Amino acid sequence: MNVDEVLQWLGRLVVIPPAILLLVLGLSAIFRRPLNERRVGRLTAGCVMSGLACAAAVLGVMLITGERHVPVEFGHWVVIPEEHFHFHLKLIFDRLSVPFVILSFVLVGTIGAFANRYLHREPGYDRFFVCFAMFLLGMIVASVAGTIETLFLGWELVGLSSALLVAFFHDRSNPVINGLRIWSIYRIADAAFLVAAVVLHRLTGAGDFEGLMGTGAWPLGAAALTSQQALIVGLLLLFAAAGKSALLPFSGWLPRAMEGPTPSSAVFYGALSVHLGAFLLLRVSPILELSGALSATVVVLGLASALFGAMAARVQSDAKTALAFASLTQVGIITAEIGFGLRYIALVHIIGHACLRTLQLLRAPSMLHDYHRIENAIGDHLPEGSSGIPGWIPRVGQSSIYRFSFERGHLDAMLDRFIVSPFVAIFRLCDEWEQHWTDFLTGGPSREFSARTTTTETAEEP
Amino acid sequence: MSELHLPWLEAMVVLPLLGAVVIRLTRHSDAAWRRGVVFSGLTLLAAIGAWQEFNFLHVPEAHSRFDVLSRVFQSDVLFIDELSAPLLPLTALLYLLVILATMRTKIRHFSISRALCSEAIVLATFLCHSAWGVIGCLIAGTIPLWFELRRRGQPTRIFVIHMGVFSILLVAGQSLVQSTDPGSVMSVVGICLLTIAALTRSGIVPAHCWISDLFERASFGMSLLFVTPLVGAFAVMRLVLPIAPTWILEVIAIASLITAVYAAGMALVQRDTRRFFCYLFLSHASLVLIGIELTTPIGMTGALCTWIAVGLSLTGLGLTLRSVEARTGRLPLDRFHGLYDHVPALAALFLLTGLASIGFPGTLGFVGAELLVEGTVRASPAISTVVVITGALNGLAIMRVYFRIFTGTRHVTSIDISSRSRERLAVTILALLIIGGGLFPQPGVESRYHAAVQLAELRQQRGLGIQQAPNKNGLENAANVTTHGPRRIDAPRRHSARPEHKS
Numbered sequence A: 001m002n003v004d005e006v007l008q009w010l011g012r013l014v015v016i017p018p019a020i021l022l023l024v025l026g027l028s029a030i031f032r033r034p035l036n037e038r039r040v041g042r043l044t045a046g047c048v049m050s051g052l053a054c055a056a057a058v059l060g061v062m063l064i065t066g067e068r069h070v071p072v073e074f075g076h077w078v079v080i081p082e083e084h085f086h087f088h089l090k091l092i093f094d095r096l097s098v099p100f101v102i103l104s105f106v107l108v109g110t111i112g113a114f115a116n117r118y119l120h121r122e123p124g125y126d127r128f129f130v131c132f133a134m135f136l137l138g139m140i141v142a143s144v145a146g147t148i149e150t151l152f153l154g155w156e157l158v159g160l161s162s163a164l165l166v167a168f169f170h171d172r173s174n175p176v177i178n179g180l181r182i183w184s185i186y187r188i189a190d191a192a193f194l195v196a197a198v199v200l201h202r203l204t205g206a207g208d209f210e211g212l213m214g215t216g217a218w219p220l221g222a223a224a225l226t227s228q229q230a231l232i233v234g235l236l237l238l239f240a241a242a243g244k245s246a247l248l249p250f251s252g253w254l255p256r257a258m259e260g261p262t263p264s265s266a267v268f269y270g271a272l273s274v275h276l277g278a279f280l281l282l283r284v285s286p287i288l289e290l291s292g293a294l295s296a297t298v299v300v301l302g303l304a305s306a307l308f309g310a311m312a313a314r315v316q317s318d319a320k321t322a323l324a325f326a327s328l329t330q331v332g333i334i335t336a337e338i339g340f341g342l343r344y345i346a347l348v349h350i351i352g353h354a355c356l357r358t359l360q361l362l363r364a365p366s367m368l369h370d371y372h373r374i375e376n377a378i379g380d381h382l383p384e385g386s387s388g389i390p391g392w393i394p395r396v397g398q399s400s401i402y403r404f405s406f407e408r409g410h411l412d413a414m415l416d417r418f419i420v421s422p423f424v425a426i427f428r429l430c431d432e433w434e435q436h437w438t439d440f441l442t443g444g445p446s447r448e449f450s451a452r453t454t455t456t457e458t459a460e461e462p
Numbered sequence B: 001m002s003e004l005h006l007p008w009l010e011a012m013v014v015l016p017l018l019g020a021v022v023i024r025l026t027r028h029s030d031a032a033w034r035r036g037v038v039f040s041g042l043t044l045l046a047a048i049g050a051w052q053e054f055n056f057l058h059v060p061e062a063h064s065r066f067d068v069l070s071r072v073f074q075s076d077v078l079f080i081d082e083l084s085a086p087l088l089p090l091t092a093l094l095y096l097l098v099i100l101a102t103m104r105t106k107i108r109h110f111s112i113s114r115a116l117c118s119e120a121i122v123l124a125t126f127l128c129h130s131a132w133g134v135i136g137c138l139i140a141g142t143i144p145l146w147f148e149l150r151r152r153g154q155p156t157r158i159f160v161i162h163m164g165v166f167s168i169l170l171v172a173g174q175s176l177v178q179s180t181d182p183g184s185v186m187s188v189v190g191i192c193l194l195t196i197a198a199l200t201r202s203g204i205v206p207a208h209c210w211i212s213d214l215f216e217r218a219s220f221g222m223s224l225l226f227v228t229p230l231v232g233a234f235a236v237m238r239l240v241l242p243i244a245p246t247w248i249l250e251v252i253a254i255a256s257l258i259t260a261v262y263a264a265g266m267a268l269v270q271r272d273t274r275r276f277f278c279y280l281f282l283s284h285a286s287l288v289l290i291g292i293e294l295t296t297p298i299g300m301t302g303a304l305c306t307w308i309a310v311g312l313s314l315t316g317l318g319l320t321l322r323s324v325e326a327r328t329g330r331l332p333l334d335r336f337h338g339l340y341d342h343v344p345a346l347a348a349l350f351l352l353t354g355l356a357s358i359g360f361p362g363t364l365g366f367v368g369a370e371l372l373v374e375g376t377v378r379a380s381p382a383i384s385t386v387v388v389i390t391g392a393l394n395g396l397a398i399m400r401v402y403f404r405i406f407t408g409t410r411h412v413t414s415i416d417i418s419s420r421s422r423e424r425l426a427v428t429i430l431a432l433l434i435i436g437g438g439l440f441p442q443p444g445v446e447s448r449y450h451a452a453v454q455l456a457e458l459r460q461q462r463g464l465g466i467q468q469a470p471n472k473n474g475l476e477n478a479a480n481v482t483t484h485g486p487r488r489i490d491a492p493r494r495h496s497a498r499p500e501h502k503s
Helices: A003-030 A037-065 A097-118 A125-144 A148-166 A173-204 A209-213 A227-245 A253-259 A262-271 A273-283 A285-290 A292-315 A319-340 A343-378 A395-406 A408-442 B008-024 B029-057 B068-073 B087-100 B112-127 B131-140 B143-151 B157-179 B185-202 B209-217 B220-227 B231-240 B246-269 B273-294 B297-328 B344-357 B364-379 B381-406 B421-439 B442-461
Strands: A069-080 A085-094 B002-004 B061-064 B079-081
Touching (some): A003 A085, A085 A125, A097 A343, A148 A173, A148 A262, A148 A273, A173 B364, A227 A319, A253 A262, A262 A343, A273 A285, A273 A343, A285 A292, A285 A319, A292 A395, B002 B029, B008 B087, B029 B079, B087 B220, B112 B131, B157 B185, B185 B231, B185 B273, B220 B273, B231 B273, B246 B273, B273 B364, B297 B344, B297 B381, B364 B421, B364 B442
Parallel strands (some): B002 B061
Antiparallel strands (some): B061 B079
8 A cells, every 4th residue: 555545545534534433423313213422422532533533643744755745536426427517525634724633633523522511411412413413524525525526515514513513502692692693603604605505616627726726735726717707706705704704894793602511612713713714815825925905805894893892891890702802803914924924924824723622611600700709819809800901091082992992893784774674574564465455355364364563683691 | 200108108197187086086085195105105105207208218208109199189188208317207206295295184175186187288388299288287277266266265266367368378379380381570579478478477576477477376285386386487488489589589588577576575575375376486497487488508497407407305395384274274474473392393484485486505505596697697697686686585585484484482382283104205205305406416417418408409400599609618608699580389299309418
C-alpha cells in the first residue's frame, strides 16, 4: 500500500466514525431502543477519538511527505453525462481543512464528555446526543468538503442540529420560538448558499473547489472567474456566511441561541458553528481577490459586526449573552481579516478564539457560584465593570448608545416590523379572502373545523 | 410495441377492484382491514412486477400480451412507458401504506373499499394509452371522493363546481383538439381548455380552493390519496405537454411559480394542520409543474425526481399528521401541543418526511431539488431564485408546525396514545425509502432522465419548442425553437427515445 492509498483510506476514515455515530443514535431513537448513558458516552468518545486519530494521521503523513493538498474521491454521487451534470462527492485535506477538522474533533469530543455528565438523567439526553452526532457529522463534512455541494450537505446538517438544540428544552415556548427564529435565518442563508452553488456550477461546469480555485493548494489557488462573476457569487456566499456567523444584519439570533443547554451553546455558538461562515469565506477566499468591491464589503461587514458585538457585549445582563456578543466581536474581526487577505491569521484566530470561548461558556454556569463565594470571602460586592462608553460623549448620547446596545441594535424588532409582520399580514388577508370565496361557493360557513384564534409568532426576549 | 410476458397491467386494475368488492361484502372491520392490506399489497406486487419487467425489456414503451380490451377497441388500451413505470409502484405503495396505517378505531370513517376503487382508477389513468382513456379515468377518479363527501354529510358544492368544470373542459378541449386541424385556432383553443382543466385538477391558483375544502371535509386518508399521486401533473404531461405550443407551457410555468410562492406563504400562516398540509402540498406540486414546463431534459428530470420525492415524503408527512389526529382530533396551530413524549417516532418521521420534501441533503428530495434548481437556472436565474425562496418558506412552515405539534408543555392524557405497530411499520418503510433513495439516488435519476428525454423528443418530433441541453461547458442554452403544429396525442410513437446505455 503506497502513501497515496494510505491517505485515501485515512481520509475516508475521518468521516466514517461521525456517520456511524449518527446512524446508531438515530436508529436507536427512531426504533425506541435507547442506549444507556454509559454506552452513549463510550460510543461518542470512541467515534470522536477514532476520527481525530485519523485526522491527526493525515496531518502527520502530509507533514512527512510535504503534501499540501490531498483530495479523497468518493466518485460521482449523481451523474447525467449527456447534460454534463455531475454531483461529485469529494473531500479535501489541506492547510485549511486539516486544522479545522482537528479543532472540530477536539472541541466536540470535549463537549461530548462534558455533556455526558452535565445532562445525566436529563429527559432529553438521547435527543441531545442525536443532534450532537448530526452536528459532528455536519461539521466534519463541511470542514473537509471538496465540492460546494458536499459543503452544503454539512452546512445543512449543522443548521438543523443547531435549531433543534436551541429548542432542546421544548416544554417551554421561548426556546422553541427562538429555535424557529434561528431556523428561519438559517433557511434564508441556505437559500443564498444554494443559489451560489448552482451559479458556481453553471459558471465553472462543476462544483469542485479545484475547478473554481485553479490547481494551487489553499491558500495559493487562483479563481477561474471574471471580476463580475466573482462579485455575484461572492456576495451570495457572503450573505450565506453572514447568516451562519450571525454577522450584521443577522446578529439578532445569536443571543437567542443561548436558550439551548450550555454544552451546545459552547460548541455551536461559541466555538464552531459561529465560525462556519468565516470558514466558508476562507475556503472561497481566492474569489475575494478577484473583486476589490467584494473584499471591501467583507471588511466593512466584519468591522461593523465587530463594533456592534463589542457594544452589545458590554451591557448585557447575563453571562451567556455577553459571551455570545463577545464571540460576534471576534468573528467580525476574523471576517475583516479575511477581507484584508490575511488568511493564515484568520485561521489561527479562529482556532484560538474557538478554544477560549468554549472554555468560557462551559465555565459560565459555575461562575455565579464562584462570584458569590468571592463576595462572601471579601465581605463586599465585587466592583461593577463600566459600560465602556467614552466619557466625552454627552449624557443623552451615552443613554442612547446604552439603550441601543442593550436592545441589541433593535435588530429583531426591525426584522419583525419590516419583514415578518407585513408578510404575515398579507397572507392572513389572502386567507380571509379565500374564506369569503369558499363561504360564497358553499353557501354557508366553509371552515367549521379550522381554528379562528389569533396566534403570536414572536416572543419577548428570554 | 413490445409485450410484457405476464398480465401485470391488467392485474393492477383488476386486483383493487376485486378487493373493493370483497371488502364491500365483509362485515367485520378488522377482516376488512386485513383484506384491504392483502389486496393493496398484491396490487403493489403487480406494479413492481410490471416496472421490473419493463426495465428488463429496455424499450420505450410496452403493452400486455393479455390485453383483451385491445381486441375490442382495435388498439392498445393499457401500456407502460418510461414516465408511468415508477409511478405505478409509487401509487400502489401510497395506497398500501395509507390502508396499513389506518387505526382500528378509524376504519369506520375511512372506506377501504372506496380507497381500493380509487386506486384502480388512478392506476388505470397512468396505464391508459389513449387520450380519451386518460380523460375518462380522470373524470371517474373524482367519483369516489364525491361519494365520500356525501356519506360524511358534507357540502359538496365546491368540489362539484371545480370537478364539473374540470370534466367539461377536458371533454371539450380534447374534442376540439381531435376534430380540428393541428395548428388551427380551434385546436389551440382546445389545448387551452385542456390546460385549464389540468391546472384546475392540480390546484393552481386561483382554482385551488377545492383542495383546501376537500381536506377540510373529507377523511384525511382519502384526501391524501386523491392528491399525492399528482394526477393533475400527469394530465399535463399526457394531454398538454406533447401538443402544446411553447407559450402555453410558459403560461403554465408562470401560474405554477405564482402558486408555489403563494401556497408556501399560506402554509406559513395557517392555523389548522390540514390546511397547512394542503398548502404545503400545493406548493410542492407547483414546483413539479414548473420543472415539467421548462421542457429541458435537466429541468424535467428534476421535476420527475421531485415528483417521486414529493409523493413519498408528503404521504409520509400526511400519514404522520393523520396518526396524530387519530389520537387528539383536529389540531389547531395556535398553541403548542406537547406530543413529543407520547409519539417520538412520529415526531422523527414528521421531521424526516418534511425535510425530505424540501430537499434536505441525504434524503430522497435532495437530488430532485438540486436538479430542479439547476434546470431553472439554465432557463432563468430569476425563476431559480423564486424556486429556492419557495423551498426556504416551505422549510420554515414545516419546522413551525413541527414545533407547534410536538413541543410545548407535555400533553396530559389518561390513555396510552403511543404509536401502534401498524403505524410504525408504515413509518419505517417510508423512512427507509426516503433515506435509501437519498443515499443512492443514481438509479432513480437515470430512470427519470430517460423519461424526460422521451418526453422532450416527443415534443421535438412534433415540431414543438424544446430547449436543448447546454454545450460542453454548460454555459449556454441552445436556441428555443418554437413552432406550432400539434399532433394528436394517440398518434403512434415512431422511435425509441431511450438511450442504449441504460444500466
